[in-house]
Amino acid sequence: MRERFRVVGGARLVGEVPVVGAKNSALKLMAVALLARGRTTLTNMPAIVDVRIMAELLRRLGVIVDYDPEAGLVAIDVPETIGHRADYELVRALRASISVLGPLVARTGHADVAVPGGDAIGSRGLDLHASGLEALGAHVHVAHGYLVATAPRGLRGAEIRLDFPSVGATENILMAAVLARGRTVIENVAREPEIMDIAAMLESMGARIDGAGTGRIVVDGVDELRPTEHRVVPDRIAAGTWAFAAATTCGDIEVVGGVAEHLGVPLRALADSGCHVEATPRGFRVAVPSGVDRPAAFDVATLPYPGFPTDLQPFALTYNAVARGSAMVTENLFEARFRTVQELARLGADMQVDGHHVMTHGVRALSGAPVESSDIRSGAALVIAGLVADGYTLVSGVHHIDRGYPRFEVALRSLGADITREPDEDWYE
Numbered sequence: 415m416r417e418r419f420r421v422v423g424g425a426r427l428v429g430e431v432p433v434v435g436a437k438n439s440a441l442k443l444m445a446v447a448l449l450a451r452g453r454t455t456l457t458n459m460p461a462i463v464d465v466r467i468m469a470e471l472l473r474r475l476g477v478i479v480d481y482d483p484e485a486g487l488v489a490i491d492v493p494e495t496i497g498h499r500a501d502y503e504l505v506r507a508l509r510a511s512i513s514v515l516g517p518l519v520a521r522t523g524h525a526d527v528a529v530p531g532g533d534a535i536g537s538r539g540l541d542l543h544a545s546g547l548e549a550l551g552a553h554v555h556v557a558h559g560y561l562v563a564t565a566p567r568g569l570r571g572a573e574i575r576l577d578f579p580s581v582g583a584t585e586n587i588l589m590a591a592v593l594a595r596g597r598t599v600i601e602n603v604a605r606e607p608e609i610m611d612i613a614a615m616l617e618s619m620g621a622r623i624d625g626a627g628t629g630r631i632v633v634d635g636v637d638e639l640r641p642t643e644h645r646v647v648p649d650r651i652a653a654g655t656w657a658f659a660a661a662t663t664c665g666d667i668e669v670v671g672g673v674a675e676h677l678g679v680p681l682r683a684l685a686d687s688g689c690h691v692e693a694t695p696r697g698f699r700v701a702v703p704s705g706v707d708r709p710a711a712f713d714v715a716t717l718p719y720p721g722f723p724t725d726l727q728p729f730a731l732t733y734n735a736v737a738r739g740s741a742m743v744t745e746n747l748f749e750a751r752f753r754t755v756q757e758l759a760r761l762g763a764d765m766q767v768d769g770h771h772v773m774t775h776g777v778r779a780l781s782g783a784p785v786e787s788s789d790i791r792s793g794a795a796l797v798i799a800g801l802v803a804d805g806y807t808l809v810s811g812v813h814h815i816d817r818g819y820p821r822f823e824v825a826l827r828s829l830g831a832d833i834t835r836e837p838d839e840d841w842y843e
């Protein structure tokens with residue numbers, strides 16, 4: 415059944431909110447587990463549907479997976495022999511399933527992974543994944559909608575330079591290189607905390623990796639890895655979402671479990687525009703001081719980590735929609751990630767899109783209306799917009815939001831928001 419959120423405007427969010435493990439790390443760590451025979455345990459796992467989809471994908475490879483969402487626990491039992499196919503049915507539901515490509519080809523010498531279709535935030539190619547694995551000695555081609563990678567005699571170390579620091583390509587190449595013969599040097603890699611998390615887990619399994627978190631990773635291949643227990647890194651995008659929720663609603667939120675250092679650029683921008691930002695023993699806190707009527711709008715240009723994250727760009731748009739003054743938001747990573755703008759315009763935001771820039775002119779208040787989420791982040795950003803809109807806002811496409819934010823409305827209610835989940839049927843249904 416489709417659902418929507420009914421959000422009543424006028425809330426100032428105050429209180430504390432927990433952040434658990436990062437979706438974009440958790441899913442990849444499940445793929446990492448494939449690299450070792452035996453039982454690997456992941457803790458601090460988020461309670462989201464994507465983990466269930468990834469668990470099903472692993473089960474179809476012959477792996478036993480126990481997922482306890484309440485406890486944030488996933489146990490993965492990998493047998494000696496595993497399958498090598500990730501079906502379209504699952505890949506289309508979860509683009510991150512592409513991260514089994516590297517582990518499967520490294521472990522079994524063969525991977526058949528359905529090519530994910532385009533999605534709502536741009537074309538998102540796989541050329542860097544494919545050329546990286548080819549450099550490691552795999553043969554890669556597309557047949558009948560599947561990316562097929564084979565390396566019957568195993569992988570061998572290589573020197574690889576990525577044209578762009580793609581998160582997904584860095585991960586796939588890294589996960590394959592750990593079992594390749596000899597040394598692999600990967601240049602111009604992604605430096606996200608999630609990459610460091612994967613590297614840390616791989617090292618605890620016996621992999622030899624140097625430089626994760628910098629632009630150059632060196633891997634010395636080993637013959638075999640052993641299972642491990644690993645705690646997922648906190649979700650910096652969820653933490654950043656709460657930071658923007660506090661700033662946009664002129665509230666005061668402590669993000670428990672949030673890591674301020676993983677949000678250097680966005681938190682500095684919020685501090686520079688009049689918000690109070692401080693580290694706390696349990697995480698960090700973002701508050702709009704009582705003397706500040708509206709914090710100032712600020713310019714944003716998304717960049718690979720440690721730059722401003724593209725996943726927080728929709729929240730910057732919502733913030734600027736009601737902040738004081740004008741600003742420019744530039745999207746450098748994904749070509750079609752401005753769908754939030756059209757929906758914010760329905761709420762009365764004053765913004766103009768010009769190519770990959772959006773000029774924003776803050777207004778005092780938005781005005782509630784029905785809007786549609788197009789992806790996880792735009793959906794959550796529209797909910798926050800609803801909190802600063804007169805009257806009520808209906809946000810459709812709640813299934814998108816559920817993919818990234820475990821029980822979003824429950825967390826919002828605990829901070830004082832008036833939000834309910836309800837059925838969403840069109841009049842002709």
Ligand code: EPU
Pocket residue numbers: 438439509510536537538539540541542543544578579580581582583724725747748749790791818
């Ligand atoms: N790209 C290529 N060729 C490739 C790989 C990437 O052209 O072989 C391009 C893409 O088309 C895109 C850009 O490079 O324009 C960035 O892609 P990247 O590979 O860095 O991103 P991703 O691995 O597909 C992850 C997150 C995204 C997040 C981006 C950027 C996961 C599951 N997804 O995607 O998160 O926006 O990194 O930080 O880890 C989300 O959580 O809402 C989300 C979309």
